[in-house]
Amino acid sequence: MHDRWVRLLESYIHESAEEMTREPEGHLAHPYTVPSSPGSPYYSSALWDWDSWTISIALAQVEADTGQEGRFFEYERGSILNFLDHTDADGVMPIQLSPTGSLTHGDPGRAGGFSQNMHKPVLAQHAALLVQRRGDVEWLKPQLGTIGAFIDRYLESHVHPETGLAYWQTDFAVGIDNDPSVYYRPDKSTAAIYLNSLLYRELLAYGYLLELSGDAPAANVARGKAQDLVDALNRHAWDERDGTFYSVDIGLRAIDPDDWLHRGAPRRWSSLPIRVDNWSSFLPLWAGLASQEQAERMVERYLDTRTFHANYGVRTLSRLEKMYDLRASNNPSNWLGPVWGISNYLVFRGLVKYGFTDAAADLAEKTVRLFGRDLETNGSLHEYYHPDSGEPIITHGFQNWNFLVLNMIAHLEGRRTLSEF
Numbered sequence: 093m094h095d096r097w098v099r100l101l102e103s104y105i106h107e108s109a110e111e112m113t114r115e116p117e118g119h120l121a122h123p124y125t126v127p128s129s130p131g132s133p134y135y136s137s138a139l140w141d142w143d144s145w146t147i148s149i150a151l152a153q154v155e156a157d158t159g160q161e162g163r164f165f166e167y168e169r170g171s172i173l174n175f176l177d178h179t180d181a182d183g184v185m186p187i188q189l190s191p192t193g194s195l196t197h198g199d200p201g202r203a204g205g206f207s208q209n210m211h212k213p214v215l216a217q218h219a220a221l222l223v224q225r226r227g228d229v230e231w232l233k234p235q236l237g238t239i240g241a242f243i244d245r246y247l248e249s250h251v252h253p254e255t256g257l258a259y260w261q262t263d264f265a266v267g268i269d270n271d272p273s274v275y276y277r278p279d280k281s282t283a284a285i286y287l288n289s290l291l292y293r294e295l296l297a298y299g300y301l302l303e304l305s306g307d308a309p310a311a312n313v314a315r316g317k318a319q320d321l322v323d324a325l326n327r328h329a330w331d332e333r334d335g336t337f338y339s340v341d342i343g344l345r346a347i348d349p350d351d352w353l354h355r356g357a358p359r360r361w362s363s364l365p366i367r368v369d370n371w372s373s374f375l376p377l378w379a380g381l382a383s384q385e386q387a388e389r390m391v392e393r394y395l396d397t398r399t400f401h402a403n404y405g406v407r408t409l410s411r412l413e414k415m416y417d418l419r420a421s422n423n424p425s426n427w428l429g430p431v432w433g434i435s436n437y438l439v440f441r442g443l444v445k446y447g448f449t450d451a452a453a454d455l456a457e458k459t460v461r462l463f464g465r466d467l468e469t470n471g472s473l474h475e476y477y478h479p480d481s482g483e484p485i486i487t488h489g490f491q492n493w494n495f496l497v498l499n500m501i502a503h504l505e506g507r508r509t510l511s512e513f
Contacts, residue, residue: 097464
């Protein structure tokens with residue numbers, strides 16, 4: 093690991109972390125965090141769902157490194173409270189908030205049901221992270237009902253009855269913006285491994301918060317639902333042939349017993365694997381829902397230089413996929429192969445969790461080299477990068493989950509390492 097880049101990154105992140113904080117304004121009653129510095133062309137004023145969660149993981153490491161525990165707490169807590177303030181009685185939570193309004197493609201009067209995507213299932217995880225760091229759940233107790241309504245909305249309106257898997261309503265704002273398993277596919281047809289991995293951890297985090305708040309029976313119900321989800325993922329998303337988890341196609345025609353063509357041999361399957369090699373297939377390692385045997389097969393796939401394993405980290409789409417494309421795009425951003433800080437980090441955490449220490453260290457060192465070179469050459473970090481050359485592709489001034497390289501450095505140096513719930 094290049095010591096010069098380590099020290100450069102640490103100094104830059106420690107000094108720049110505050111640039112992601114904003115004071116209450118307009119629609120937002122509480123302090124909050126944003127993904128970019130004020131001078132960045134994008135993401136410099138709005139509060140985003142999973143971004144605010146990952147920012148908190150990085151800010152926790154900044155506090156630990158600098159001995160300033162609690163420095164960012166009001167901004168992190170405020171991010172959670174802002175989302176809860178704008179969650180409706182049905183548990184629908186916006187994807188993004190800005191001083192001028194909310195980004196939520198809701199259904200007026202719910203006439204069409206709950207047919208749009210909402211905040212990723214990371215709100216309870218975000219809250220649990222803060223509760224763990226502070227050793228205090230009292231500030232959150234008045235909000236547990238709203239968090240519960242949010243999780244119930246996922247379970248009641250975003251889960252496929254036949255498989256028990258959570259699905260995206262549309263291809264809008266799914267986090268991994270143009271993931272071919274979701275993007276341009278029919279509405280309500282993809283039970284994404286990304287979404288289900290997040291929901292599994294969300295249920296465990298909610299159980300943790302309930303237990304700390306004194307409601308052990310409800311906590312056990314949440315944990316039971318998490319295990320139900322693992323069972324469904326093993327049944328429908330694990331591919332024994334390829335040794336990996338895939339997103340699942342649930343957009344099958346309903347069984348009609350009167351249909352003359354199909355009634356002689358009705359389908360006996362409720363889903364089909366979408367065999368697109370995407371980095372999100374490694375998220376069950378981060379989530380901790382894979383068995384050790386599954387993990388060993390998945391790591392073999394991760395280490396294949398023909399597909400994911402690149403000079404600067406994890407390709408977000410296998411190089412062998414026909415959709416592989418490294419060109420710049422924004423809104424949606426490009427996840428068809430470029431290296432992202434968040435994918436490097438979450439795969440790193442999965443490798444650590446399952447004891448693949450050498451592979452985890454290698455990925456962390458690649459991330460240090462990627463960001464160290466960029467900062468040294470260009471004076472800032474960027475949104476995503478060429479996996480082979482390490483050249484930045486787009487968005488000068490991007491901070492956000494790139495700052496998680498700080499947590500990777502702490503792990504490499506054997507120091508106190510802060511991580512997500």
